[in-house]
Amino acid sequence: MRFRQPSIIPGFGLTFSFTIFYLSLIVIIPIVGLFIKTFELEWSDFKRIVTGARFLAALKLSFGASLLAALFNVVVGVVIAWVLVRYRFFARRLLDAIIDLPFALPTAVAGIALTSLYVPEGWFGKLLTPLGVTVAYTPLGIWIALVFIGLPFVVRAVQPVLEDLSVDVEEAAATLGASRRTTIARVVLPAMLPAILTGFSMAFARAVGEYGSVIFIAGNIPRKTEILPLLIVFRLEEREYAAAAAIAAVMLTVSFVILLAINLIQAWSNRRFGNV
């Protein structure tokens, strides 16, 4: 296998060098630095940090809530994208623009707004408290913040694919005798799957690292409502930079493995259903 497949487009050397240079500067060097910093720790210290009950609880909460939020966003995001692409209605453009708001809003503002809505005295909290549901300062609150910030990723990933998927294809399926359900399950969804996976992984990755919005609505009680990024902040405040780097390194590694798995599924689905 050769390093580079032959191509008729010139300029590989220049653009490839630029890509490597740029990625090194922006992504690779900071991350390598993070891992190098981690190696300042003795092995026993590292082990103590990453096996502590509090760390493991935060790990479970951060990744668990992020996965659940991303899964929820997949369902809701696909429905919203479908509505925006397939139907024409009044104020569609406006609705379309609203989707991007979670991108634009400073996360702290989102966190404070969600918290004041969901505390027992807040607008939503007042309705939920009689039902015995507490949102603010519980894992449920964290999940809601993560759903909020992750939604646009799924919608924006799925939308262009749906737009390209011509209605003709569905009509063809119908004329060949497929029921509506079969058309969705065998024709539409497989075509959308790679985009859904992309949206899912972006929403998930963003949720794992999210700090600003979560910190206000999470109670930040150790082992109950404490997220991993907060543990990193505590370590920084104690000026234990190596310990902070260790937590970040573990987080990155877990995220990387999950994202890699998603990429592999995506590659498989591309082979299975053809590249869309």
Added chain:
Amino acid sequence: MKLNRRNLIFTAALAASVQFGGIGFAFAQDALNNVSYDPTRELYREYSEHFAKVWKEKTGRTVEVSNSHGGSGAQVRSVIEGLPADVVTFPLEGDVLAIEQAGLIEPGWQNEFPAESSPYTSTIVFLVRAGNPKQIKDWDDLIRDDVQVITPNPKTSGGARWNYLAAWAYELERTGGDQEKAKEFVASIYRNVPVLDTGARGSTNTFVQNKVGDVLIAWENEALLSLKEFGTGEYEIVVPSVSILAEVKVAIVDKNVEAKGTREIAQAFLEELYSDESQKIFARNFYRPLYPEKVDSEDLKAFPEVKLIKIGDVFGGWAKAQPEHFGDGGIFDQIYSKD
């Protein structure tokens, strides 16, 4: 909503001070950076104006003071990592000691200014809702099952460390020095805490704006300021039987003033904190002055008589208390590692 507006004013004032500070540099002959903690915004704004007048009279030169505020943990880190502070004015000795350990401040700074470099003090009190519906009178009410307590995280907030130590000191006093009982007592209080904010202002917002909790453990100055903002109709201050003497600390950042040649003005800035006029400014901003006899008796009425424990007497000073209680694996961590 009112607090929102207050925050907005703070932010606007901060933005303005940054902006005008920048312009000021061009005109003022001298410049000074004061790095401080979160609730002192109003205090140092007023004090800086006062100091500018004093400096003008003394030397004929103009000065622009830039004050930086934030959670003290983060502020300490910024100074260590290179924020060019000429002076630091922090809520507790442990913060200055951290900068000393980083080699920026010479040892012995505690003796450079009167009263171990503490020009004013404060203490810890309770803020409760109007009418005190849960009848909260003293620290032992905070461990009741029906009471929700709001306090920030001592890992990130200097004020929260004083809250924690005040509760500890109360139980020691009550039991005649039983450390195990004190630990259990403090743990019981934290079991009643539904949310740990990262800073004192965050906790005030949770209590005042989001209406969460029955009692806020707060800086006396922050509690009095909340009362002033809201009037007495919504909140009340409850003074516990025992509290802690929160000794703030000021110091010159030796390495930075040597490099910038600003030692003289830094010295003058901190010395002036002890003048009669400055002591009056502290009292007006709800901080307990070092020399109450220099202050109008009207302004002293805000400060009730309360038995105040000194950290040096009970906890062996900050150099010992900080790692023991708030360090990695310290007692605060232990409280949360068992149920």
